[in-house]
Amino acid sequence: MPRKNTAADPPPAGRTLRYDRPATDWEREALPVGNGALGAMVFGGVARERLQLNEKSLWTGGPGSKEGYDHGNWPGPRPDALAEVRRIIDEQGAMDPEDVARRLGNPAYAATDGIPGFGNYQNFGELVLDVPDAPVSPVDYRRGLDIADAMATVTYEDKDEDNGDGQTRFSREYFASHPAQVVVGRLAADRPGRISFTLGFAAAQGGTAVTADGGRLLIRGALADNGLVYEGQVQVLHRGGTRTDDDGRITVTGADSATFAFSAATDYADSHPGYRGPDPHARVTDAVDRAAAQPYEELRAAHIRDHRALFDRAGLDLGGRLPDLPTDRLLGSYTGGDSPADRALESLYFAYGRYLLIASSRPGSLPANLQGVWNNSNTPPWCGDYHTNINIQMNYWPAEPTHLAETAEPYQRFVEQLREPGRGTAAAMFGTEGWVVHQNTNSFGFTGVHDWPTSFWMPEANGWLAQQLYEHYLFHRDEDFLRRRAYPVMKEAARFWLANLHTDPRDSALVVSPSYSPEQGAFTAGASISQQIVSDLLTNTLEAAEVLGDEGAFGTELRAALDALDPGLRVGSWGQLQEWKADLDDPSDTHRHASHLFALHPGRQIERGSAHAEAARVSLMARGDGGTGWSKAWKINFWARLGDGDHAARMLAEQLTSSTLPNLWDTHPPFQIDGNFGATAGIAEMLLQSHSRDGLVEVLPALPGRWADAGSFDGLRARGDFTVGAAWREGVATEIRIASGSGVTVKLRSPRFGPRFRVERHDGRSVERSAGQSAGQSAGQQSDGRSVEHVVRDGVLILPTRAGEEYRITDQAV
Numbered sequence: 001m002p003r004k005n006t007a008a009d010p011p012p013a014g015r016t017l018r019y020d021r022p023a024t025d026w027e028r029e030a031l032p033v034g035n036g037a038l039g040a041m042v043f044g045g046v047a048r049e050r051l052q053l054n055e056k057s058l059w060t061g062g063p064g065s066k067e068g069y070d071h072g073n074w075p076g077p078r079p080d081a082l083a084e085v086r087r088i089i090d091e092q093g094a095m096d097p098e099d100v101a102r103r104l105g106n107p108a109y110a111a112t113d114g115i116p117g118f119g120n121y122q123n124f125g126e127l128v129l130d131v132p133d134a135p136v137s138p139v140d141y142r143r144g145l146d147i148a149d150a151m152a153t154v155t156y157e158d159k160d161e162d163n164g165d166g167q168t169r170f171s172r173e174y175f176a177s178h179p180a181q182v183v184v185g186r187l188a189a190d191r192p193g194r195i196s197f198t199l200g201f202a203a204a205q206g207g208t209a210v211t212a213d214g215g216r217l218l219i220r221g222a223l224a225d226n227g228l229v230y231e232g233q234v235q236v237l238h239r240g241g242t243r244t245d246d247d248g249r250i251t252v253t254g255a256d257s258a259t260f261a262f263s264a265a266t267d268y269a270d271s272h273p274g275y276r277g278p279d280p281h282a283r284v285t286d287a288v289d290r291a292a293a294q295p296y297e298e299l300r301a302a303h304i305r306d307h308r309a310l311f312d313r314a315g316l317d318l319g320g321r322l323p324d325l326p327t328d329r330l331l332g333s334y335t336g337g338d339s340p341a342d343r344a345l346e347s348l349y350f351a352y353g354r355y356l357l358i359a360s361s362r363p364g365s366l367p368a369n370l371q372g373v374w375n376n377s378n379t380p381p382w383c384g385d386y387h388t389n390i391n392i393q394m395n396y397w398p399a400e401p402t403h404l405a406e407t408a409e410p411y412q413r414f415v416e417q418l419r420e421p422g423r424g425t426a427a428a429m430f431g432t433e434g435w436v437v438h439q440n441t442n443s444f445g446f447t448g449v450h451d452w453p454t455s456f457w458m459p460e461a462n463g464w465l466a467q468q469l470y471e472h473y474l475f476h477r478d479e480d481f482l483r484r485r486a487y488p489v490m491k492e493a494a495r496f497w498l499a500n501l502h503t504d505p506r507d508s509a510l511v512v513s514p515s516y517s518p519e520q521g522a523f524t525a526g527a528s529i530s531q532q533i534v535s536d537l538l539t540n541t542l543e544a545a546e547v548l549g550d551e552g553a554f555g556t557e558l559r560a561a562l563d564a565l566d567p568g569l570r571v572g573s574w575g576q577l578q579e580w581k582a583d584l585d586d587p588s589d590t591h592r593h594a595s596h597l598f599a600l601h602p603g604r605q606i607e608r609g610s611a612h613a614e615a616a617r618v619s620l621m622a623r624g625d626g627g628t629g630w631s632k633a634w635k636i637n638f639w640a641r642l643g644d645g646d647h648a649a650r651m652l653a654e655q656l657t658s659s660t661l662p663n664l665w666d667t668h669p670p671f672q673i674d675g676n677f678g679a680t681a682g683i684a685e686m687l688l689q690s691h692s693r694d695g696l697v698e699v700l701p702a703l704p705g706r707w708a709d710a711g712s713f714d715g716l717r718a719r720g721d722f723t724v725g726a727a728w729r730e731g732v733a734t735e736i737r738i739a740s741g742s743g744v745t746v747k748l749r750s751p752r753f754g755p756r757f758r759v760e761r762h763d764g765r766s767v768e769r770s771a772g773q774s775a776g777q778s779a780g781q782q783s784d785g786r787s788v789e790h791v792v793r794d795g796v797l798i799l800p801t802r803a804g805e806e807y808r809i810t811d812q813a814v
């Protein structure tokens, strides 16, 4: 593959984050590379380079933890505890969270100072490169992250005549290769013999042993908390000059260039109950040996090929151009207007979300956690865990729509692996079949509870997690995936709810009880989010059962439950969508969670234009445009689903102006990656939607006024196995391209259709000419007159497709 660029030739603006100073702050400035399992934060220091490293399975807690571990299940049986809480809620209508936590929480996991036994995602440590005689004032310093090639770069010149370096130009590049399972660094200069450094490792864990031999660092230890064995190795290679090993450090002197390859692993395995696999030594040795044996250019090219195979599938062009300015300055001057710079930054931010997902979630490791894979602390915020009341789900919202389905594999597997411990929790705490998980989980199948009153109880998280497995089927129509992977998870979660729904004595409807709307108010029966999630789960499971021919008695049970289930959709006294079954909503409540709008997004119970959609709008207006990073990101999606592109764009501007750090990471605060992913999904949702129950694919459903003059997107995915691109000008869709993966009929709608358009197959053979959408019904014929190719009815273009073919709809007025 031809080299797109080299470190000496900085990558083009538009796909690059760039800065004119080294990073000093990990959270705000350092730049992330990752391959899912491994992450590195690059600082770009001239005299001292730092690469802070992560290996995603390095967790304290779980089995073997000094605190003890039983998945968060209650330490002993409490046969009447749940029934008692349900009875009190039936009688009194509500219960104080503290009271519920005392009865149903788990004091063994008291959330006082972290959660003992639950564990924390750990820092692996840092590679430190000390460069002798580095220029104190480097000239033309640049630090960048090319997100199209997934390459971090540093370049500078040394013009200091005193040390005789003249105008030497130095370049470094770093990448995290998924195929090779290594983080690679390369240091080069445009004059021979100029590369000298000492590479060492700054351990983040007590008891880490570091040795150096043959240009290889061996880093090894076991976590004091749970005995988890970890190992890292770094091989340093050099061209020219000399290399010496010395007391856990490797020194290269006078080389023309040098390369290092780092890999790491632990003896973690994602299998219940032990969560341990083989010693990591052989795996790490193998990865580093192989990388060291490969020519650098090949390693680099294979990495770029692998990354681009995912990254290049989708793109967004909002017509702007990034001025040649550092990204922090661009962000600082961003106002959310329609200037080319603002629009280019928004496109870059969209692409960066896709970059971050590729970098933090690849098959073979755990899913992206609250910080993706990047963490520099042994006690990170919220343990760096998997929160299931919004956060991990949001991480994966962009996976399907932005054409990165493969990145969702770790999530799918993670949810599958929760089934076994979750079954134990269903039995131990609820005395029923099915599987369940609550509000937080870790890498060791924590499916029970801690006892923090406002965040410990969320049994319907099982349904929310299962939703995205079903979505994978809807996007791909892959029945094998549905049968083998999604449906078992869904069915067993549905069984949990069939066994645990409670009959509300007030109206005999089936409700979740106790039920809690994250993360505010009292415990009640039938909070809207609980009902909406269970409704979504049972509906999806029934649909899946029908597809797979597994209806039978189970289908009858699901239908009966759905008939009796309170759907959690009520319009309250001030026109709002009620957050609880009783009308308790306070119009001045601006809580960051807007959980009762689950049915609008990511659920699909609320259709645009309906009374419930209007009530959701009223609720959103009351909630306001504030909130934490992920909260704003969710609101982009809500407004997009409501078809209000201007408000969606306003939320995107909120996200960028007040919840985004100079390295374009989302900040809650602190750094939390969900907002990046939620906003990326939200932008996709503004451009393309396909969730409606009647199977519509909607193009440009929420195009904001400030993007309307011109723009295009490519490669977004719609349910039904369609890949869609579109271009627009002056608010009119000038071209829509739709490629059909499975050959089902597409029902296409766009508020941006012009009055006349033409439908063609991609190969240019004209399929028809259409009189347009307003004519009530008109049929197009193939040019050879043989068959009706499409129908336009009530503004919906109904087009039978063939698998593997692409269709082009072009505006005829332009």
Ligand code: FUC
Binding pocket: 370, 382, 387, 389, 391, 455, 519, 592, 593, 628, 630, 668, 672
């Ligand atoms: C949920 C949110 C918090 C935070 C935490 C990680 O509990 O309510 O705001 O995002 O997850």
